[in-house]
Amino acid sequence: xxxxxxxxxxxxxxxxxxxxxxxxxxxxxxxxxxxxxxxxxxxxxxxxxxxxxxxxxxxxxxxxxxxxxxxxxxxxxxxxxxxxxxxxxxxxxxxxxxxxxxxxxxxxxxxxxxxxxxxxxxxxxxxxxxxxxxxxxxxxxxxxxxxxxxxxxxxxxxxxxxxxxxxxxxxxxxxxxxxxxxxxxxxxxxxxxxxxxxxxxxxxxxxxxxxxxxxxxxxxxxxxxxxxxxxxxxxxxxxxxxxxxxxxxxxxxxxxxxxxxxxxxxxxxxxxxxxxxxxxxxxxxxxxxxxxxxxxxxxxxxxxxxxxxxxxxxxxxxxxxxxxxxxxxxxxxxxxxxxxxxxxxxxxxxxxxxxxxxxxxxxxxxxxxxxxxxxxxxxxxxxxxxxxxxxxxxxxxxxxxxxxxxxxxxxxxxxxxxxxxxxxxxxxxxxxxxxxxxxxxxxxxxxxxxxxxxxx
Amino acid sequence: xxxxxxxxxxxxxxxxxxxxxxxxxxxxxxxxxxxxxxxxxxxxxxxxxxxxxxxxxxxxxxxxxxxxxxxxxxxxxxxxxxxxxxxxxxxxxxxxxxxxxxxxxxxxxxxxxxxxxxxxxxxxxxxxxxxxxxxxxxxxxxxxxxxxxxxxxxxxxxxxxxxxxxxxxxxxxxxxxxxxxxxxxxxxxxxxxxxxxxxxxxxxxxxxxxxxxxxxxxxxxxxxxxxxxxxxxxxxxxxxxxxxxxxxxxxxxxxxxxxxxxxxxxxxxxxxxxxxxxxxxxxxxxxxxxxxxxxxxxxxxxxxxxxxxxxxxxxxxxxxxxxxxxxxxxxxxxxxxxxxxxxxxxxxxxxxxxxxxxxxxxxxxxxxxxxxxxxxxxxxxxxxxxxxxxxxxxxxxxxxxxxxxxxxxxxxxxxxxxxxxxxxxxxxxxxxxxxxxxxxxxxxxxxxxxxxxxxx
Numbered sequence: 001x002x003x004x005x006x007x008x009x010x011x012x013x014x015x016x017x018x019x020x021x022x023x024x025x026x027x028x029x030x031x032x033x034x035x036x037x038x039x040x041x042x043x044x045x046x047x048x049x050x051x052x053x054x055x056x057x058x059x060x061x062x063x064x065x066x067x068x069x070x071x072x073x074x075x076x077x078x079x080x081x082x083x084x085x086x087x088x089x090x091x092x093x094x095x096x097x098x099x100x101x102x103x104x105x106x107x108x109x110x111x112x113x114x115x116x117x118x119x120x121x122x123x124x125x126x127x128x129x130x131x132x133x134x135x136x137x138x139x140x141x142x143x144x145x146x147x148x149x150x151x152x153x154x155x156x157x158x159x160x161x162x163x164x165x166x167x168x169x170x171x172x173x174x175x176x177x178x179x180x181x182x183x184x185x186x187x188x189x190x191x192x193x194x195x196x197x198x199x200x201x202x203x204x205x206x207x208x209x210x211x212x213x214x215x216x217x218x219x220x221x222x223x224x225x226x227x228x229x230x231x232x233x234x235x236x237x238x239x240x241x242x243x244x245x246x247x248x249x250x251x252x253x254x255x256x257x258x259x260x261x262x263x264x265x266x267x268x269x270x271x272x273x274x275x276x277x278x279x280x281x282x283x284x285x286x287x288x289x290x291x292x293x294x295x296x297x298x299x300x301x302x303x304x305x306x307x308x309x310x311x312x313x314x315x316x317x318x319x320x321x322x323x324x325x326x327x328x329x330x331x332x333x334x335x336x337x338x339x340x341x342x343x344x345x346x347x348x349x350x351x352x353x354x355x356x357x358x359x360x361x362x363x364x365x366x367x368x369x370x371x372x373x374x375x376x377x378x379x380x381x382x383x384x385x386x387x388x389x390x391x392x393x394x395x396x397x398x399x400x401x402x403x404x405x406x407x408x409x410x411x412x413x414x415x416x417x418x419x420x421x422x423x424x425x426x427x428x429x430x431x432x433x434x435x436x437x438x439x440x441x442x443x444x445x446x447x448x449x450x451x452x453x454x455x456x
Numbered sequence: 457x458x459x460x461x462x463x464x465x466x467x468x469x470x471x472x473x474x475x476x477x478x479x480x481x482x483x484x485x486x487x488x489x490x491x492x493x494x495x496x497x498x499x500x501x502x503x504x505x506x507x508x509x510x511x512x513x514x515x516x517x518x519x520x521x522x523x524x525x526x527x528x529x530x531x532x533x534x535x536x537x538x539x540x541x542x543x544x545x546x547x548x549x550x551x552x553x554x555x556x557x558x559x560x561x562x563x564x565x566x567x568x569x570x571x572x573x574x575x576x577x578x579x580x581x582x583x584x585x586x587x588x589x590x591x592x593x594x595x596x597x598x599x600x601x602x603x604x605x606x607x608x609x610x611x612x613x614x615x616x617x618x619x620x621x622x623x624x625x626x627x628x629x630x631x632x633x634x635x636x637x638x639x640x641x642x643x644x645x646x647x648x649x650x651x652x653x654x655x656x657x658x659x660x661x662x663x664x665x666x667x668x669x670x671x672x673x674x675x676x677x678x679x680x681x682x683x684x685x686x687x688x689x690x691x692x693x694x695x696x697x698x699x700x701x702x703x704x705x706x707x708x709x710x711x712x713x714x715x716x717x718x719x720x721x722x723x724x725x726x727x728x729x730x731x732x733x734x735x736x737x738x739x740x741x742x743x744x745x746x747x748x749x750x751x752x753x754x755x756x757x758x759x760x761x762x763x764x765x766x767x768x769x770x771x772x773x774x775x776x777x778x779x780x781x782x783x784x785x786x787x788x789x790x791x792x793x794x795x796x797x798x799x800x801x802x803x804x805x806x807x808x809x810x811x812x813x814x815x816x817x818x819x820x821x822x823x824x825x826x827x828x829x830x831x832x833x834x835x836x837x838x839x840x841x842x843x844x845x846x847x848x849x850x851x852x853x854x855x856x857x858x859x860x861x862x863x864x865x866x867x868x869x870x871x872x873x874x875x876x877x878x879x880x881x882x883x884x885x886x887x888x889x890x891x892x893x894x895x896x897x898x899x900x901x902x903x904x905x906x907x908x909x910x911x912x
Contacts, residue, residue, distance in 0.1 A: 013546045016554040018569040018765060020781025021543050023772045032546040038537040043545070058541040058783045071534045074789075078527045081494040082752045085514040087477050088865075088876060089499070090469045090488040098472040113474040116572045116754045117782045123575075123611045131626060142629045154780040155579045157612030157630065167779040170587060173598045174613065176630045290783050296538045298572045298754045298784040309474060316479045317857055323623040324610040325476025326573045327514045327746050328754040333530075401773055409544075420544060 001036060006046040010034060026406075033413065038065035041431045041438060043418070052442055054418045055429045059232065059264050060295030063344055064433045070296055070337055077336035086114065086330035093335035100342055101301060104273055106282035110306030113322075114299070114330040118263035119153025121287035121300035122225070126157050127324055128308055129223040129257045129285060135311040135320050138219075138255075145179040145213060145224040145256070149234030152225055152261050152287075161225045164234050166423075179221065181209055183231060184239035192362050192379035199240040206239070207246045214254040223257035223285070228275040229380060232264040236385035236427045238378050244279035257284040257308075263300070267291030267341075268351050268432050271358060271381030284308060294341035299334035350432050358382055360436035361428075364443040371447075371455050382434065385427035388455070398424055411453055415445045457492060462502040466490060482862075489869065494521035497887045497894060499874070508898055510874045511885045515688065515720050516751030519800055520889045526752055526793055533792035542570065542786035549791035556798055557757060560729055562738035566762030569778075570755070570786040574719035575609025577743035577756035578681070582613050583780055584764055585679040585713045585741060591767040591776050594675075594711075601635040601669060601680040601712070605690030608681055608717050608743075617681045620690050622879075635677065637665050639687060640695035648818050648835035655696040662695070663702045670710040679713035679741070684731040685836060688720040692841035692883045694834050700735035713740040713764075719756070723747030723797075724807050724888050727814060727837030740764060750797035755790035806888050814838055816892035817884075820899040827903075827911050838890065841883035844911070854880055867909055871901045 001009075010031045018024065019032065033051075037044040041064050043051045053061060063070065081091060098112035113124055126144060133141035146152070146161035153159070154167075160175040162168040163183070168175075184206035188198040214221070228244050231237040251258040260283035265275040269291065272278055276286070285308070289300035314320045328334075344350060358381050365384055368374050375392035378385055388404045390396045398404045405421025412419040419426050428442065457465075466487045474480065475488065489507075493500040497520050499507045509517060519526065537547060554568035569580055582600060589597035602608070602617035609615070610623075616631040618624040619639070624631075640662035644654040670677070684700050687693040707714040716739035721731040725747065728734055732742070741764070745756035770776045784790075800806060814837050821840055824833050831848035834841055844860045846852045854860045861877025868875040875882050884898065 009548060009551050010546075012555045013551045016558055016566075016568055017546065017551060018567045018760075018778070019543055019546070020569070020785045021777070021779055023768075023770070023777040024765075025769050026772060033544060035537060035540050035545050035547050038540055043537075043540060053540075055541070057539055058543065060539060060541075060783050065538050065540075066534070070538070071531070074530060074534070075527070078522070078530070081491060081499075082521055082526070083513055083516060084491050084494055084499060084509075084521075085511070085516075085876075087475055087514065088489060088874075089491050090466075090473065090475070091491050092465055095465050095469045095473060099468045102472055110472075111474045112472055113476070117576065117784060119576065119579075119782060120573065120611060126612070126630070127610075127627065130630060134626065154583075154782065155576060155611035155613055156582070156616070156632070160612070160630075166775070170590065170775075170779075171583065174582070174586060174616075174632045176612070176632075295783075297789060298782075298787060304474075309480075312479075313481050314479070316482060316859070316862075319622070319626075321477070321479040322474070323477055323626075326575060326610065326754075327516050327751075328573060329476045331754060333753060403772065406772075418544075420541075 001046050006034060040064040040066070041434050049416070051413065051416050051418050052438070053431060054442060055420045056431045057295060059429045060290040061431045062267060062291045062294040062341060063350070064431050067294070069340055069344060070294055073336045073340035074333050077333045081332050083328060083331055087325060091330070091332055093332045093339060094330035097335045097339050100339060101303065104342070105286060105303055106274060106276050108282040108305060109286060109303040111304050111309045113302045113304065115302070115326050116298045116328055117300050118287065118289040119155040119158045120326060121263060121289050121302045122152045122261055123155055123157045124302040124324060125259045125285040125287050126161070126223070128302070128304060128322065129259060131322065132308050132311045133222050140220050141222045143178060143220050143222060145181055145221055147181050147226060147231065148183040149231045149237055150225065150227060151231070151233035179213055179217065181213065182206055183234070183237060184243045186239060189376055189378050192365055192377060192384065194240055199242070203240055203242045203246060206243055210247065210250055214250055214256060218254035218256055221256050223259045224251060225259045225261060227261050228265060229270050229278055230265050230275070230383060233422065235422050235425045236383065238380050241279035244276065244281055248279070248281040259283060259285045259287070261287045263287050263289045268345070268354055269382050269429070271355060273351065293334055293337045296337050297334045299331060299338060354382055354432040357434050357436050357439050361439040364440050367443060367447055371450055373455050374450070382430040382432060383428065385425055388424040388426065408449060408453060412446070412449045415449050417442060417445050417449065419446065457502050462490060496520040496522070497890050505872070507869065507872050507874050508894070509887060510898060511876045512887045513751060515885045516746040517887045518723060518747045518750040518797060519806070520887050523750070525796055525800060526750055529792045529796035530789050533789045537788050539784060539787050543781060547788055549788045549795060550786035553791045553795050556795060557759060560798070561742060561759055562730060562732050564738040564761060565742060565759040567760050567765045569758045569760065571758065571782050572754045572784055573756050574743065574745040575611040575614045576782060577719060577745050577758045578608045578717055579611055579613045580758040580780060581715045581741040581743050582617070582679070584758070584760060584778065585715060587778065588764050588767045589678050596676050597678045599634060599676050599678060601637055601677055603637050603682060603687065604639040605687045605693055606639070606681065606683060607687070607689035635669055635673065637669065638662055639690070639693060640699045642695060645832055645834045648821055648833060648840065650696055655698065659696055659698045659702060662699055666703065666706055670706055670712060674710035674712055677712050679715045680707060681715040681717060683717050683721060685726050685734055686721050686731070686839060689878065691878050691881045692839065694836050697735035700732065700737055704735070704737040715739060715741045715743070717743045719743050719745045724801070724810055725838050725885070727811060729807065749790055749793045752793050753790045755787060755794055810838055810888040813890050813892050813895050817895040820896050823899060823903055827906055829911050830906070838886040838888060839884065841881055844880040844882065864905060864909060868902070868905045871905050873898060873901050873905065875902065
């Protein structure tokens with residue numbers, strides 16, 4: 001677009017738009033990046049500059065941008081039906097998607113409840129779990145347990161089980177009371193993985209408080225919410241699969257629902273279709289969104305066991321209905337996109353190809369080891385992360401006010417990379433179609449940016 | 457589709473899908489209606505039966521189904537960009553839509569914050585209001601006021617300000633404390649409107665408790681949430697515009713945010729673009745969704761004053777950022793659809809034409825007056841409602857267990873009408889493109905159904 005048009009759009013953006021998770025004053029003297037085109041793993045700004053979408057547009061994109069099959073799927077669906085209500089009515093795309101999701105999800109899940117985004121998928125899970133215990137004669141089970149550093153969305157129910165103080169502390173008076181558990185913490189990484197000793201210590205330390213809590217209080221706990229394998233917004237903190245296995249065991253033993261929030265980690269990002277597969281466990285409730293539609297349009301789903309579903313199935317007069325719904329529940333175009341995405345997963349062998357890239361990425365990441373202030377380099381599938389630290393050996397971070405991550409973000413844009421930081425945690429969250437060559441190029445550019453900022 | 461395919465889809469629906477706001481046991485011996493095609497104001501099931509979409513697919517559809525211009529808008533947008541993240545980045549459709557929304561919204565609103573559905577639009581408003589008072593030196597203002605019969609969504613923050621006991625009571629232990637105010641209640645309707653006397657009484661009775669609450673407690677109240685003109689899910693309860701005017705006055709006088717939830721009533725449904733226009737007031741926060749995209753894809757927006765925005769605008773270190781966001785915030789295809797819908801509003805003179813239909817509907821509705829058990833026939837724009845009652849003169853409803861509305865719903869389907877009830881409240885929520893002839897046909901069929909069920 002021409003410069004006048006660009007300036008006019010950016011003027012209106014500044015005048016009219018409040019961007020999410022953004023201190024707008026950060027943009028007092030600079031503009032948001034105006035994106036004009038998106039193709040494959042690249043975004044292009046209004047001046048034609050190209051950027052690797054290194055964060056998959058907030059962890060959503062799967063098959064790259066502008067995939068022709070995705071577009072065709074929307075068009076085909078719109079020729080049949082656009083949106084129709086999902087209460088009293090049903091339609092092919094929502095039925096086929098539910099069937100498909102249950103076929104690929106961890107075994108033992110039985111029903112699909114649709115909504116629009118990750119927050120609502122989690123709220124649905126919380127409300128289902130809460131009501132389940134009322135309907136099955138244990139109305140004292142009204143509380144939830146969650147992890148430090150956990151993030152499950154921004155609606156107030158989801159915030160109540162959120163463990164990221166920066167995002168959540170301000171809203172305390174509006175939140176329900178919940179049990180906060182320490183997050184699993186891996187202290188030593190080699191080649192992007194926890195050392196065996198660090199993995200054992202991590203699991204032992206983190207699981208013991210869960211056991212103690214359940215011993216004393218399981219009678220009042222409905223469910224435990226967890227992001228399996230990676231606590232994403234809380235700082236891309238990864239844990240060993242044994243932690244999820246032991247959570248599953250404790251939840252089963254103490255009659256607590258295991259609620260797996262795979263909104264971020266689902267759909268291949270960690271190397272398996274769902275992150276729970278690393279641990280070989282099935283949660284009682286599974287929350288999905290983001291990659292569900294390949295990251296193109298809003299849609300989410302909460303999968304639950306038939307046992308939970310059946311606790312709501314009764315004569316109308318018993319008032320056991322799950323009174324929850326959103327207007328666009330089961331939106332047909334969104335369901336059609338999700339179905340097409342799952343077809344692409346199979347036909348294009350997306351998981352296998354992503355595995356090749358993630359192995360190539362593992363090798364490349366070794367190069368970050370040469371930077372003295374780069375710590376905790378870790379990787380799972382298409383996700384990798386590290387911290388910028390003043391003194392890694394002493395565990396000493398940089399002062400908060402220096403905003404190291406933020407500065408690196410701006411520098412990386414000049415290098416054609418979107419390295420959106422979480423504080424001083426820098427991460428990749430790559431589209432699954434990223435090639436090994438592109439992954440190498442991304443690490444190359446990251447090293448160049450680090451060097452330019454004086455990191456050695 | 458053929459019968460085998462239909463049966464197979466319905467079998468999977470039963471086996472795999474949990475429908476919203478539905479007691480699934482109601483479908484033990486019957487199927488959800490399988491919709492195969494949607495065109496204009498009609499839905500078609502798998503057997504080719506045609507139904508008036510009398511409820512606009514849960515109050516969302518505006519220009520009819522399958523509008524070619526809407527489809528073209530999605531396709532055009534997907535040729536440019538599909539979804540890109542909206543934090544740090546921006547794009548033409550979201551900017552232009554924000555600009556357009558603020559141009560047509562009640563004067564005095566300054567910024568647009570996007571999210572995905574009505575619930576999140578309300579949660580954003582609640583959180584903005586709550587944080588505003590903390591940032592401006594009045595951290596004691598942490599509570600909200602809401603109305604009996606009010607409905608603002610199903611996430612737990614929205615449920616906390618919900619006043620429909622049937623939906624909300626079960627979740628009490630998970631909700632924050634809020635002040636419940638009596639709903640405005642019109643006791644006499646003539647020709648679909650409150651009589652002048654009934655209007656005066658309604659406003660006086662409902663506003664006095666607000667005044668009393670604010671006198672004693674405004675110091676701890678952040679905002680008051682209201683659905684202007686029609687409390688929709690709470691039973692299509694309509695009130696005079698003077699009520700909203702007086703709420704505005706009291707909110708201004710006592711420094712309480714007026715939060716207008718126009719998720720359902722916005723975009724022309726009540727005869728004006730926004731329902732607040734009937735009262736000539738501007739809220740501090742305005743929540744929009746449903747009709748925003750003409751009812752085709754999920755999108756919502758929370759509009760706020762610049763005064764609210766500015767209370768968050770500060771150096772990053774002050775931690776005044778509004779830490780809220782959803783992955784699909786500002787989804788480009790959805791914004792493109794919303795923009796195209798607003799163009800159609802202008803080019804096709806949608807509001808003027810809907811006004812003709814709503815006047816024709818007013819005349820037709822007089823015919824319902826001849827049914828002895830039909831009470832409180834009321835109308836505003838494209839919305840009309842009435843109650844089935846055992847004895848209207850004595851204010852006596854039918855017994856709950858008789859499920860009169862529910863039975864009428866099933867009978868109406870045979871007549872090609874979707875009359876989804878709220879208890880024994882029957883309503884129309886017509887697409888704006890419904891013609892006067894279609895409105896007459898809809899009332900015809902309604903009378904036929906009532907007659908067949910033995911109502912006289």
